[in-house]
Amino acid sequence: MQRFPASISIGGVAISPATVLAPMAGVTDTVFRRFIRDQGGCGLLMTEFASSHGVKAARAARKPTRTLRYLAFEPREHPISAQLFGSDPAVMADAARVCQDLGFDIVDLNFGCPVNKVVKCNGGSSLLRNLPLVERLLREVRKAIAIPLTMKYRAGWNERELVAVEMARIAEDCGLQAVALHPRTREQGYSGKADWTRIAEVRAAVKIPVIGNGDVTTPEDAVRMVAETNCDAVMIGRAASANPWIFRQIRQYLETGRYDQPTERDRYLTMRGYYAMLMERGERDTVGKMKQFATCFTHGVRNGAELRARVHRAQDAPAIQSLVDAFFGKQPEADS
Secondary structure, X not given: OOOOXXXXXXXXXXXXXXXXXXXXXXXXXXXXXXXXXXXXXXXXXXXEEEEHHHHHHHHHHOOOOHHHHHOOOOHHHOOEEEEEEOOOHHHHHHHHHHHHHHOOOEEEEEEXXXXXXXXXXXXXXXXXXXXXXXXXHHHHHHHHOOOOEEEEEEOEOOOOXXXXXXXXXXXXXXOOOEEEEEOOOOOOOOOOOXXXXXXXXXXXXXXOOEEEEOOOOOXXXXXXXXXXXXXXXXXXXXXXXXXXXXXXXXXXXXXXXXXXXXXXHHHHHHHHHHHHHHHHHOOOOHHHHHHHHHHHHOOOOOOHHHHHHHHHHOOOHHHHHHHHHHHHHOOOOOOO
């Protein structure tokens, strides 16, 4: 039997199993989250990050906006955490109150996004260079809401400015109930290797739960991360967009020492199910989401490049669905 935490409690919110779907811009909308939940094995879902300024403005305007759509969720997504980014303590506190009012179980603050347009607005990982402001943000938001507060962050701006342990200690002192660390620096982006020793250092430095994130692509990786870092839970991002079964596979691996690999038919039914959910929702970006999912999901599939090229050229949702039906109809396992 592999050693892995059965559950984690974040301020009284039970997360079982101790696995988390990472927030991913353009990916973890309500459709994708429900899709992951339906596959089984994921303890906590997280939204795409939302601008705190956008959330506050949307509430003041009292009308639907793109920002509020990022925060749309359905009851079966519980437990679920809303992730916010920004740099103004008062605005962030107001946005956190909105998330609490919307019924989220947890609010999470983003101090990790490396994308230039976020960093230029003094959001995401840019705040790793201003720890006094981080502390003000955390204290203001903690006072504003009653539900648990967490943060997701990177190890530092670069290798010369590492703040992983200091950030965690600030979070603990400000009353946060957990932290999630992606141990790359902002300068690294998603290149190179995630240094898990930094997760271990944070785990040894604080008493609140520490969630490890970065370079977990298989169930074996998840178990190894826990063994090497003693983290309390494992967060998975990019690997889940290509392999939505990974949380279920982790559960199988922990229970039996093995796990199922998806067949071609599994992949076909998964794509069909996800596309049906997208089309039922009827958002303006449905075609783009379908293309995006096809790109992520068909790497490693026989003749997948052919399908990706055809999907990319398609102009509407029914055409994409027909292409997927036709493609997998040719696969040997599709009719088994």
